[in-house]
Amino acid sequence: MTQRMLNPLYSINLSFNMLRLLLLLLIPTGFAVAQPFSIKGSVTGADQKPVEGAVVSLLRSTDSSFVKGALVDGNGSFAIANLPAGNFRLSVSYLGYQNYLSQPILLDEQHPSADLPAIALQPAEKSLSEVRVVAKKPFVEQRIDRVVVNPDALISNAGTTSLDVLEKAPGVQVDANGVISLQGRAGVVVFVDDKPTYLSAGELANYLRSLPSGSIETIEIMTNPPAKYDAAGNAGVINIRLKKTKARGLNGGWNVSYGQGRYFRSNNSANLNYRTGNLNFFGNASLNANNMYQDLTIWREYFAPTGQKQSGFTQNSYIRRRMNSANLKAGVDWYVSKKSTLGLVLSGFYNPGSSTVTNNARVFDANGGVTARVEAFTPSDRLLDNKTANLNYAYKFDSSGRELSINLDYLTYGSNTDQSLINTVFATDQPVEKTILESSLPSTINIRTAKADYVHPLAKGSKVEAGIKRSDIETDNVANFVDVVGSVRRPNYEFSNNFTYNEAINAGYVNYSLERKRFTMQAGLRFENTAIRGEQLGNEMVNDSSFSRQYNSLFPTFYATYRLDSAGKHQLRFSYGRRIDRPNYQSMNPFTYPLDRFTLYGGNPYLRPTYSDNLEFSHTFNNAVTTTLRYSEARDVIFETIQQGDQIFYSRPGNFGKQISYGIALNGTWQPAKWWTLQVYSEVMYNRFQANLYNQQVDNKGTYWYVAPTNQFRLGANWSAELAGTYQTRAYAGQFIVIPIGQVRAGVSKTVWKNKGTLKLAVSDLFYTNQVGGNIQGLGNSTARWYSYLDSRVATISFAYRFNSGQTLRQRQTGGSESEQSRVRS
Numbered sequence: 001m002t003q004r005m006l007n008p009l010y011s012i013n014l015s016f017n018m019l020r021l022l023l024l025l026l027i028p029t030g031f032a033v034a035q036p037f038s039i040k041g042s043v044t045g046a047d048q049k050p051v052e053g054a055v056v057s058l059l060r061s062t063d064s065s066f067v068k069g070a071l072v073d074g075n076g077s078f079a080i081a082n083l084p085a086g087n088f089r090l091s092v093s094y095l096g097y098q099n100y101l102s103q104p105i106l107l108d109e110q111h112p113s114a115d116l117p118a119i120a121l122q123p124a125e126k127s128l129s130e131v132r133v134v135a136k137k138p139f140v141e142q143r144i145d146r147v148v149v150n151p152d153a154l155i156s157n158a159g160t161t162s163l164d165v166l167e168k169a170p171g172v173q174v175d176a177n178g179v180i181s182l183q184g185r186a187g188v189v190v191f192v193d194d195k196p197t198y199l200s201a202g203e204l205a206n207y208l209r210s211l212p213s214g215s216i217e218t219i220e221i222m223t224n225p226p227a228k229y230d231a232a233g234n235a236g237v238i239n240i241r242l243k244k245t246k247a248r249g250l251n252g253g254w255n256v257s258y259g260q261g262r263y264f265r266s267n268n269s270a271n272l273n274y275r276t277g278n279l280n281f282f283g284n285a286s287l288n289a290n291n292m293y294q295d296l297t298i299w300r301e302y303f304a305p306t307g308q309k310q311s312g313f314t315q316n317s318y319i320r321r322r323m324n325s326a327n328l329k330a331g332v333d334w335y336v337s338k339k340s341t342l343g344l345v346l347s348g349f350y351n352p353g354s355s356t357v358t359n360n361a362r363v364f365d366a367n368g369g370v371t372a373r374v375e376a377f378t379p380s381d382r383l384l385d386n387k388t389a390n391l392n393y394a395y396k397f398d399s400s401g402r403e404l405s406i407n408l409d410y411l412t413y414g415s416n417t418d419q420s421l422i423n424t425v426f427a428t429d430q431p432v433e434k435t436i437l438e439s440s441l442p443s444t445i446n447i448r449t450a451k452a453d454y455v456h457p458l459a460k461g462s463k464v465e466a467g468i469k470r471s472d473i474e475t476d477n478v479a480n481f482v483d484v485v486g487s488v489r490r491p492n493y494e495f496s497n498n499f500t501y502n503e504a505i506n507a508g509y510v511n512y513s514l515e516r517k518r519f520t521m522q523a524g525l526r527f528e529n530t531a532i533r534g535e536q537l538g539n540e541m542v543n544d545s546s547f548s549r550q551y552n553s554l555f556p557t558f559y560a561t562y563r564l565d566s567a568g569k570h571q572l573r574f575s576y577g578r579r580i581d582r583p584n585y586q587s588m589n590p591f592t593y594p595l596d597r598f599t600l601y602g603g604n605p606y607l608r609p610t611y612s613d614n615l616e617f618s619h620t621f622n623n624a625v626t627t628t629l630r631y632s633e634a635r636d637v638i639f640e641t642i643q644q645g646d647q648i649f650y651s652r653p654g655n656f657g658k659q660i661s662y663g664i665a666l667n668g669t670w671q672p673a674k675w676w677t678l679q680v681y682s683e684v685m686y687n688r689f690q691a692n693l694y695n696q697q698v699d700n701k702g703t704y705w706y707v708a709p710t711n712q713f714r715l716g717a718n719w720s721a722e723l724a725g726t727y728q729t730r731a732y733a734g735q736f737i738v739i740p741i742g743q744v745r746a747g748v749s750k751t752v753w754k755n756k757g758t759l760k761l762a763v764s765d766l767f768y769t770n771q772v773g774g775n776i777q778g779l780g781n782s783t784a785r786w787y788s789y790l791d792s793r794v795a796t797i798s799f800a801y802r803f804n805s806g807q808t809l810r811q812r813q814t815g816g817s818e819s820e821q822s823r824v825r826s
Contacts, residue, residue, distance in 0.1 A: 037083040037107045037461070041116035042076045043092055046123055050076025054094040054121070060568070061087040061104045073338070079399045082457050083107060084515050090116070097121035139679050139710060140170055140667060145226055145522065145559050145575065147171075147667070149219040154710065155722040155747030155760050160259070160796060161267055161290065162216060162240060163208040164764070169219055170667055170681035170708065172238070173728070179205070180238070182223065183685060185632060185661055186639060186733065187234025187581035187610060193242055193329075195388070195409070207384070210325030210351050212267035212286050214255030214800060217243045223630075224557060224577030224614050227509040227524025228453065228465060231555040234581035234612045234634055242284055242329065243271045250274050257798035261791040263291035283330035294319040295789040302647060303781045311371075311647065312364035315598065323353040331390075339397070345390040353382045359596055363647075373426040374597055380419035387412050401457045413445040423597050436484040437492065437594065443477045445585070462514035465524075473503040475585045479593060493541035497591040499603075501534045511557075518563040526555040528580070534588050534605060545590065547605050553580060571620040581610035583638055587653045595651070602652040608636045610655075625668035630685070634659040639734035643694045644782040656691040656698070656734060663703075675714045682707040687732045691778075698778035704731040718755075722747045722762075735777045743770035743792065757801045765792040 039058065043051045054072040058080055067088065070078045090102040100121055105114050139153040151157045151165045167174045171183045180188045190204060192211070222229070223236040243253070252272035259265040271284035300313040331345035359376035394405040418440050425433040453467035477499045481492035511524035531550040538544040557577040564570035583604075592602035612634035620626045641654035663685030670678045688701035710724040727742035747762030764770075773787035 037085055037112055038079065038081040039083065039088075039090065039105065039107075039114045039116065040077070040079040041090075041119060043072045043078065043094075043119045043121060044076055045097065045121055048120075051094050051097070051121055052076070054092055054097075056080070057091040057093070058083070059089050059091055061089050081400050082461055082463065084461050085109070085517050092119055092121065094121060097123060140669075140681070145224065146220045146222040149221065151213050151216045151219065153712075154724070155712075155720065155749045155762055157213045157762075160213045160257075160762075160764075161209045161288075162211040162213060163205060165213045165216060165219065166208065166238070168708070168710075168724070168726070169221060169238075171221065171223075171665065171683060171706075173706075173731075174205075181733065182221070182235040182238070183630065183632075183661065183663075183665070183683065185235035185634070185659070185687075187579075187612075187634075187637070189230075189233030189237050191237060191239040194239060195390075207325075207349065207351065209290050209323060210286070210288050210327060210349065211240070212255060212257075212269040212288060214257075214267070214798070215242050215269040215271065215284050215286055215327075217241045223616065224559070224575045224579075226522065226559075227511045227526040227555065227557050228467060230469075230507065231526055231528055231553070231578070231580045232582060234579050234610045234637070235632075236579070236614075251803060253800065253802035255798060255800045257796055259794045259796035261794040262293060263791060265290040265292070265794070265796075278335040280333040280335070281331075282333075283328070285329070286325070286327045288323075288325045288327075290321075290323045290325075292321050292791040294321075294791075296786065297788075298784065298786045300649070300782060300784045302644075303783075305781060309366050311366060312368070313361065313598065313647070314364075315359065315361040315596075317596075318358045319355060320357075321353065321355045323351065325349060325351040340393070340395045343390075343392045343394075345392070346388070347390075348387040349385065351384045353384075355380050355382070357596075361596075361598065375424045375426070376596055377422045378419060378596070380417055382415070382417045384413070384415045386414075401455060401463065403455045405453045407449070407451045409447070409449040409451075411445075411447040413443075413447075415441075415443045417441040421594060421596070437495075438482045438484055438489075439495070439593070440480045441478070443475070443586070445473070445475045447474075448472045458514075460514070461516065462512065465509075465511040465513075467509055469505075469507045471503075471505045471507075473501075473585065475499075475501045477501075477586055477589060479591065481593070491539075493539045495591065495593045496539055497542070497589070498537040498539075499534065499586070499589040499591065500537070501532070501585050501588065503530065503532045503585070505530050518566075520559075520561040522557075522559040524557040526557070528553050528555065530582070530609075536590055536605075542591075545605075547588075551609070553611075555579065569622045571623075573616070573618045573620065575614075575616045577614050579612045579614065581612070581638055583607040583609070583653065587638075592650070592652075598647070599649045599651060602650060604652050604654060607638060607653060608655050610637050611635050612659075624670070625666070628665045628667070629663075630665065631662040632660070634661075637689065637734075639689070641693050642735055642776050642779065642784070644779045644784075649784070654691075654693060656689050656693075658688075658690045660686075660688045662686055677712045677714075679710045679712070680708070689732065689734055693735070693778055694780070696778045696780050698735060700732050700735060700737065700777050702730065702732040702737070705729045718751045720749045722749075735779075736774055737777065738772060738774040739787075741770060741772055743767070753801070756803060757799060760798050760800075761796070762798075763793070763795045765794075768793045 043054050045051050051072055056070045056072065056078045058067045058069065060067055068080050068083065070080050072078045085108045088105045088107065090105060092100040098121065100119055107114065139150055141148040147170060149169045154168065157165050163174060166172050166180060173181045180190065182188045218241045220239040220241065221236065225237045229237055252270065254270035256268045257266060267288045269284060269286035273282045296317045296319065298315045301309060302311045303309055327349040329345065329347035331343060333341055333343045335341050357378040359378065361374040362370050363372040365371050388411045391408045392406065394403060396403050421437040423435045424431050449469065449471040451467065451469040453465065455463060455465050457463040479495060479497050481495040483490045483492045506529045507526060509524060509526040511522065513522040529552050533548040535546040536544060555578045559575045562572045564572065587603050588605045588607055589603035590605045592600050595601050612632055614632045616628055616630050618626050618628035635658055637656040637659045638653055639656055641652060643650040663683060665683035667681045672678060684703065684705050686703045689698065691698045706728045708726040711722065713721040715721055723746050725742065725744040729740050731738045743765040744767055745762065745764045746766060747760060749758060749760045751758050770792040771789050775785035
């Protein structure tokens with residue numbers, strides 16, 4: 001059965017059969033589509049001509065909170081259906097015209113619909129061109145199933161990278177190696193425009209460093225994503241949405257920056273949109289250079305079973321990284337008719353980089369005397385590139401919101417690392433041994449996905465969503481190691497290997513949601529079937545080996561929101577979700593290779609997927625302060641494990657039997673003065689990791705506190721400033737205990753060129769305190785700790801310019817490969 005599932009022809013046939021089944025089940029609908037509460041009308045200009053593209057917003061009359069929106073069509077008409085009962089106002093806006101705000105509109109059982117008189121927009125007075133209208137987005141927005149972060153709201157995000165922005169997002173932590181965790185839990189899947197990045201932790205960090213903050217529209221943090229999303233990600237999903245201008249004509253913007261820490265960095269991006277007739281062309285691009293360092297010191301001690309110290313070890317590594325990158329995304333939407341849209345999106349990146357590691361280690365005897373010294377130098381050149389194609393189609397059956405969308409994706413990744421490991425061993429001051437190990441590590445990953453989603457509104461503000469997906473992944477990883485002795489090069493069969501991996505996932509989901517006057521609910525169920533096969537081709541020293549596996553899983557999700565009062569000042573939210581975290585593709589490669597003379601890294605073909613159950617209960621006051629209680633329990637947690645053996649540390653991914661996390665979080669915004677806005681995120685979480693690793697019982701547990709205040713100051717008409725920071729107490733993760741860490745950042749901003757340009761200056765980690773360290777638990781007869789200095793204090797100056805005109809278009813979401821990219825290890 002597994003071989004059949006992995007056959008490409010079978011995969012294609014199954015995908016089309018599943019799509020055909022979805023169409024047969026869903027298109028001949030038998031649901032009632034009556035909409036008892038709806039509003040319709042028309043919008044013209046003073047010349048009585050339709051104002052196509054005008055933005056219609058429905059607001060609650062009590063607090064002006066946004067309910068739903070629509071666009072005026074070519075005939076000047078609009079309709080908003082599937083509405084709850086209540087009192088509303090209608091707002092209409094369009095460039096060059098004065099904003100329109102209606103009188104209150106009542107929708108109830110006696111007034112189920114409202115057919116409004118024609119709305120005639122009045123031209124904006126010339127004097128309005130001198131008025132600056134600013135709709136400032138908050139840094140954090142809370143929604144029923146996610147938290148939305150607006151990076152442009154922070155001055156300190158200007159000229160930085162996506163990874164820097166993530167570090168400031170509520171509940172997100174990024175360690176010194178770029179590994180991302182959410183609320184103290186590993187296993188986060190990172191998407192870009194609803195497409196997974198398909199990268200391991202290290203390569204993902206490098207990619208996010210290549211993606212400028214200026215190209216990001218929003219970041220969505222979902223600890224319990226809806227059933228529509230792939231179930232991958234034990235701790236949840238982070239979706240990065242890139243900017244896409246949505247107006248007729250030529251529109252766009254660009255960002256340039258220069259940053260200086262110990263080494264310089266520059267992150268530059270541009271986005272462009274051109275709409276003509278029935279075609280909409282869009283794209284964004286970036287060119288970046290990031291240079292940084294890490295000064296890492298490791299201490300290890302070894303003991304006899306009786307507890308007597310036998311030896312010690314100290315190692316200092318100065319790691320210098322140089323990373324350049326180019327990213328490009330381009331696409332076109334063809335509005336075939338008012339009901340159907342066909343789109344094509346092409347994207348890719350080219351990320352060359354290099355690094356040098358200068359390593360000095362000393363080995364001590366039981367009395368602290370130096371018995372040996374090792375000097376190592378490791379230069380490496382790396383290249384990671386990606387090409388992605390997405391073909392998408394959307395069809396709107398009617399104005400009620402009934403819609404079918406189809407996405408086909410093909411992605412290919414290529415990477416190669418050429419590296420030398422040069423070791424010189426000294427006894428006292430005399431070299432006694434020198435070894436050179438060279439390696440070439442090419443890797444390719446090909447991914448194909450097919451996905452279809454259907455939305456069907458029902459009566460009284462409810463709707464059903466359903467979809468299917470098929471993904472196929474093929475990877476080929478080669479490791480060629482060579483020992484160099486003088487002018488002689490001999491293959492090293494201890495480390496050389498060739499590993500191939502194939503995976504097929506079939507999935508389907510159904511989701512139901514409803515909205516009442518005070519109550520909103522969403523419930524979903526997702527099914528995923530996974531079939532995998534890995535093969536290690538071996539060499540002259542090691543025999544071939546293979547493994548295969550197949551498993552089925554169900555993933556329920558549930559969300560509910562209840563407004564305790566008619567004004568919505570007090571809201572309660574509850575959510576539950578089950579998640580899975582599959583191993584990175586290359587993590588299952590059983591071969592071992594050296595990181596240095598004293599540390600080896602290896603894969604683990606016996607890794608099991610992680611399953612977790614996550615619950616949240618929250619209260620929101622006045623749409624400004626949210627308090628959340630969280631509980632999560634995970635089984636077979638995939639985490640880096642460390643084993644000590646014969647004064648060598650072995651690092652490999654392993655399964656922790658259980659992880660329990662619970663705690664409370666606060667996310668609030670206050671305005672102490674008209675010119676001062678304070679946003680605070682804080683959490684107190686208890687984490688416990690339990691496992692039996694290498695015959696050692698690990699029970700790593702404790703409570704940590706994290707706080708991130710952000711002060712924003714309005715200093716006159718064109719000036720603003722920011723003072724912010726983070727602090728985290730001692731934290732617990734897997735075998736690791738991380739020391740307290742914190743930092744302070746500041747920035748100032750000025751708008752220029754009639755508010756079309758923004759000049760910003762920001763400094764991160766003012767006091768150079770964002771330096772991480774810790775120790776490792778469960779090592780038997782040894783101890784280990786580390787401390788790392790990073791290039792964290794950086795002054796950045798940036799300039800952003802935006803130009804836009806024309807009629808606003810609705811941005812479409814494309815892409816069906818939501819989880820596969822996050823698991824690539826190159």
